[in-house]
Amino acid sequence: MPNNPPGGLGHVPVAVYSCAPSSTALGESEERGRYYADARHWHVAGAWSDSDPALPLAERAGWQAVTAALSAGMIRGVVVSAAAHVASDAAQFAALGVLLRDRGGFLADASNGGTPARRTPGQDRRRRDLADAASGWFTQTEAPEEGTS
Numbered sequence: 001m002p003n004n005p006p007g008g009l010g011h012v013p014v015a016v017y018s019c020a021p022s023s024t025a026l027g028e029s030e031e032r033g034r035y036y037a038d039a040r041h042w043h044v045a046g047a048w049s050d051s052d053p054a055l056p057l058a059e060r061a062g063w064q065a066v067t068a069a070l071s072a073g074m075i076r077g078v079v080v081s082a083a084a085h086v087a088s089d090a091a092q093f094a095a096l097g098v099l100l101r102d103r104g105g106f107l108a109d110a111s112n113g114g115t116p117a118r119r120t121p122g123q124d125r126r127r128r129d130l131a132d133a134a135s136g137w138f139t140q141t142e143a144p145e146e147g148t149s
Contacts, residue, residue: 011043012040012041012042012043012076012077013042013043013044013045013074013075013076013077014037014042014043014044014045014075014076014077014078014079014108015044015045015046015047015048015066015069015070015075015077015078015079016030016033016034016037016044016046016047016048016078016079016080016081017033017047017048017049017062017063017066017078017079017080017085017086018030018033018047018049018050018080018081018085019049019050019051019052019053019060019062019063019085019086020049020051020053020085021051021052021053022051023051026049026051028081029049029080029081029082029085030047030049030081032081032110033047033079033080033081033110034047035110036079036081036108036110037079037110042077042079044079045069045074045075046065046069046074046075048062048063048065048066049062050062050063053084053085057086057087057096063086066078067103070100070103070104070105071103075105076104076105076106077100077105077106077107077108078100078105078106078107078108079108079110080107080108080109080110081110081111082109082110082111083109083111086107093107093109
């Protein structure tokens with residue numbers, strides 16, 4: 001497995017996997033997976049797909065290539081555009097995630113599009129202030145009121 005440099009974000013190679021019956025759906029799924037990976041600064045080492053969702057996962061050629069890449073250390077994670085591409089329900093998806101984690105990898109579901117959770121403007125400002133304070137960069141935007149100093 002590739003190592004991350006100390007103190008840095010590092011290089012996280014991932015595979016994008018999709019399974020859909022049409023080439024249009026496969027293209028959209030791959031694009032969504034790549035977008036998700038790019039938003040996290042992960043390097044997409046490869047994209048594999050299968051066109052028959054009725055086949056069991058272990059019998060799909062694309063999935064076999066993904067697991068071979070994981071076993072060889074070429075990738076550290078698998079991004080799917082929807083959990084339904086690899087599992088029939090949430091429990092099966094979670095079990096697959098555990099299996100990949102036991103092999104030294106991870107499984108990511110890009111179905112939410114990578115959109116951040118909704119926050120109020122006050123929450124966003126508080127998070128920004130905390131990040132600035134943690135980095136040693138703090139600007140005081142509000143003048144103190146008279147008589148409070």
